[in-house]
Amino acid sequence: MEEFFAPQDELRIEIAMTAARLIAEEGLDYATARNQAVKSKVGKQRIPRDRLPSDQDIQDELRAYQALFQADSxxxxxxxxxxxxxxxxxxxxxxxxxxxxxxxxxxxxxxxxxxxxxxxxxxxxxxxxxxxxxxxxxxxxxxxxxxxxxxxxxxxxxxxxxxxxxxxxxxxxxxxxxxxxxxxxxxxxxxxxxxxxxxx
Known part of the structure; x- marks a missing residue:
């Protein structure tokens, strides 16, 4: 299967942000949210594991999302x-x-x-x-x-x-x-x- 390459930091951040939104809005666990975020960004193309956001990366984005969109609730x-x-x-x-x-x-x-x-x-x-x-x-x-x-x-x-x-x-x-x-x-x-x- 073809491997997908994009600017490393940009792709990691985009995946982390999408995963954070899925956790905040749909209550997904981190692993499921990360997998769905990857599919939404690159489809079936393969991304090396070391280029995926960590749980901490996703958690940081989740805090930012909650502060911006869910501060009242x-x-x-x-x-x-x-x-x-x-x-x-x-x-x-x-x-x-x-x-x-x-x-x-x-x-x-x-x-x-x-x-x-x-x-x-x-x-x-x-x-x-x-x-x-x-x-x-x-x-x-x-x-x-x-x-x-x-x-x-x-x-x-x-x-x-x-x-x-x-x-x-x-x-x-x-x-x-x-x-x-x-x-x-x-x-x-x-x-x-x-x-x-x-x-x-």
């Missing part, structure tokens, strides 16, 4: 997302959950899912807890956090989709309070999420 939607995540995490407190993704990095909206990791010696402990709460769930793609993969389930609660991964207790210290390259925290615990909600 997105902050309130983010707060609602965080409130729902906090309520669920408080119920799940025995498993010392960590929340990550849009609820933490500030890009959350009405379209965003809630991503959590719970910690248990056996992942079935979390499954049983969900069943005891009358929450039906399905196995889904693995949860990804800090370059690690964890078995996960998906379910709907208070009109929001959740992805809940499970890791063992030994892994929690290595995941909590990790920072992105720019120094921002991209995951937090119950107390940290409460502080984000209380922050002006």
């Amino acid at each position: 997105q902050p309130g939607e983010l707060n609602e997302l965080r409130e729902i995540a906090l309520q669920f995490m408080q119920g799940l407190a025995q498993f010392e959950p960590i929340v990550y993704g849009a609820a933490v990095n500030g890009t959350g909206s009405a379209h965003s899912d809630i991503h959590l990791i719970a910690f248990a010696d056996d992942e079935k402990e979390v499954d049983y807890w969900l069943l005891n709460q009358n929450i039906n769930f399905d196995a889904c793609e693995d949860a990804l956090l800090a370059g690690k993969s964890f078995p996960a389930v998906a379910f709907r609660w208070k009109q929001r989709w959740f992805q809940l991964g499970v890791a063992n207790h030994m892994q929690r210290r290595g995941l909590l309070n990790r920072q992105a390259p720019d120094g921002t925290v991209f995951q937090t615990d119950i107390a940290g999420l409460a502080r984000l909600i209380e922050a002006p």
Whole structure:
């Protein structure tokens, strides 16, 4: 298949901007949004992986899009997302959950899912807890956090989709309070999420 070549920075930015719009307006995940953005820009032509925008590139464009087009609605939607995540995490407190993704990095909206990791010696402990709460769930793609993969389930609660991964207790210290390259925290615990909600 023919490879497509265009000015590297320009193409990467265009793809990132299109992906950001798809995430903001349609609630797509980053990978799906990036794939659709590539198709919209170059069709079926191949782009080398190292010329595609990173998740951070897309997130930067997403922040810019929200500031420009969703400044009146997105902050309130983010707060609602965080409130729902906090309520669920408080119920799940025995498993010392960590929340990550849009609820933490500030890009959350009405379209965003809630991503959590719970910690248990056996992942079935979390499954049983969900069943005891009358929450039906399905196995889904693995949860990804800090370059690690964890078995996960998906379910709907208070009109929001959740992805809940499970890791063992030994892994929690290595995941909590990790920072992105720019120094921002991209995951937090119950107390940290409460502080984000209380922050002006």
